[in-house]
Amino acid sequence: MPHGLDGEAFQGLGRLCVDAAENCIVPAPRAAGMERIEARFHGNAFDLHRHDTYAIGVTLYGVQRFRYRGQTHQSLAGQIIILHPDELHDGGAGTEDGLRYRMLYLEPSLMLDCLGGGSLPFVGDAVVTDRDLRATLLSALGPLDQELDELFVVDFMTQLMQSLAQHAGQPAKPVAKTAWRAASLARDYLEENVARIVHSDELEAITGLDRYALSRHFRATFSTSPHRFLLMRRLQRARRMIEANEPLAEIAIAAGFSDQSHFNRHFKKAFGVTPGRWSALTRRPSAANV
Incomplete structure (x- = not known):
């Protein structure tokens, strides 16, 4: 079989x-x-x-x-x-x-x-x-x-x-001196726009690097890619909203995800549990139950 x-x-x-x-x-x-x-x-x-x-x-x-x-x-x-x-x-x-x-x-x-x-x-x-x-x-x-x-x-x-x-047996291209300033500009821009779709041409405009060069320099500087960095900022924002007892149904869109299933999949992949499970684990007891 x-x-x-x-x-x-x-x-x-x-x-x-x-x-x-x-x-x-x-x-x-x-x-x-x-x-x-x-x-x-x-x-x-x-x-x-x-x-x-x-x-x-x-x-x-x-x-x-x-x-x-x-x-x-x-x-x-x-x-x-x-x-x-x-x-x-x-x-x-x-x-x-x-x-x-x-x-x-x-x-x-x-x-x-x-x-x-x-x-x-x-x-x-x-x-x-x-x-x-x-x-x-x-x-x-x-x-x-x-x-x-x-x-x-x-x-x-x-x-x-x-x-x-x-x-293919091609030698790896060495990354030139890391453009840390451009990478930092991209990072700051991503943090400021965490809840919306960010396009590559926006990052190209503020850094002066083409999208693939920026991806290489960003990873060399922060050990992650622009996409992954933005994704984790969205997940951290969602986690704070969960811990504040905001409704799960509203968190996905507010945190910048396209829909609930997209949010659930990335949340579990990053933290090992579903958003619902995280909510149950972090829920504070009400005053009546203390």
């Missing part, structure tokens, strides 16, 4: 394909230069074809078998597939148990913007095993039912390109 990835990482998303025995493809909300899907198949899925994007994905369940660059490959649950643009390939389930995977299609122009010039990485291995790269991919491929925040995409692309360059 084939093994699958821990279902906790995809809690609530199994219903995207209603019938597990049915072949289906479910697209996610698009971001500029990026497309995400989940697919489930039994038997052959695609004949030989090619596309003009990178295709990078994670096998979630079963065996994914495909022909690529003159060889037959197979990817097991937890492994990563990396296909380059304009390369013929096909795909389907390698066993009768079927196949489930999530795939990210990236336009080369988006990757070049992130690299700031130079050549695109060529990864010789079509199937790789790398827990860190898998975690990076699943950060974008996990929440398929939600749009990706712009600051998240910048951080995600920065980490993804570093991993791909490593697998």
